[in-house]
Amino acid sequence: MRIDIWLWAVRLFKSRSVAASTLRSGRVRVNGTVAKPATSVQVGDRVTWRDPLRDRVVVVRELLPKRVGAPLAVKAYTDQSPPVPTREERAEVGLRDRGAGRPTKRERRDIDRLRGRR
Structure with a gap:
């Protein structure tokens, strides 16, 4: 599954275009490697990027092909980010x-x- 679609589907980014532009800028890493929008993501991958307030660290637990509600989206990843x-x-x-x-x-x-x- 594409990383830009997954980040949007689990509601970590407001839109897919915002996720794709962040990926194109080189700020997102998957398992320590700089990711592009079409980079494949699998269960168990570690995704990191810098928010305006902190570093975000997320481990993929489930692949979601479509955007889902917030309660289901939270179950699709494990957030290992430091506190705000x-x-x-x-x-x-x-x-x-x-x-x-x-x-x-x-x-x-x-x-x-x-x-x-x-």
Whole structure:
């Protein structure tokens, strides 16, 4: 089964086109390998990608050819993602004083590292 259809069918992405564009950007990995929209997914595969708030890790438990309701969709995968950081944890990372100016290249890399982007 295609990974873009499966991600949409289990409601991890709002639409199939959003899932496909995320896959084309190279941000989604299946078993550690960068995936394209037509990559096949099987039961037991580990799918990872970066959400705006955290890294998502999902293990495929069931293949669904069509989009299903939320209660059935949750049964089709095992979510092994770390918990969503609290608002306070997100706010303290990478804050700069007002008027401090644009960060230097080194400061930007430090901020990205703290936010978990690299």
